[in-house]
Amino acid sequence: MYRLAIAFALISSPVLAQVATxxxxxxxxxxxxxxxxxxxxxxxxxxxxxxxxxxxxxATLAVAIGNGNVRNIYFTDGVPDSSSSTSQLTYETRGDLLVIFIEPGEVYEIPKAALNTQ
Incomplete structure (x- = not known):
């Protein structure tokens, strides 16, 4: 469980330097x-x-995306397989980062280590 804390605490996007906390x-x-x-x-x-x-x-990642809306992203064994949206979900791996795309323009960056099964 310690890995989850570390992984969720510090990650950054090489492009925008956004940080998960x-x-x-x-x-x-x-x-x-x-x-x-x-x-x-x-x-x-x-x-x-x-x-x-x-x-x-x-696992379920619930993300507040504004205007009181929450996007749930569902994972099985660390892989995103669906969401609360009816739109297509795709993803790619960038180093230690999992970047999730939900059509037409939602983007989420998640540290892979936070999703690893124990």
Missing amino acids: QAGTDGQNALGTVPCAAKTGDPLQSCNAELRRRDDGT
């Missing part, structure tokens, strides 16, 4: 911020987020 964790769940953009053309900003991990290898 950790406000607290109970060893299973973590609160903090992740770099995100809610619309095409928006710059990345720090969005409040909660990572909820389960023992079966699944």
Whole structure:
């Protein structure tokens, strides 16, 4: 669980130097911020987020994307497989960073280590 705290606490995008932070964790769940953009053309900003991990290898990342909206991104064994949006979800790996895209223009940056199963 210590890896989750470290991974969620310090990551940066080489382009925009946005930082994910950790406000607290109970060893299973973590609160903090992740770099995100809610619309095409928006710059990345720090969005409040909660990572909820389960023992079966699944996790949910809930990200506040503004105007009271929350985007849930669902993971299985550290891989994003769906979201609360009906739009297409794709992702790519950039070093230790998982960059998630949800059409038409949402972007989320997550440290891969935060999603690793124990």
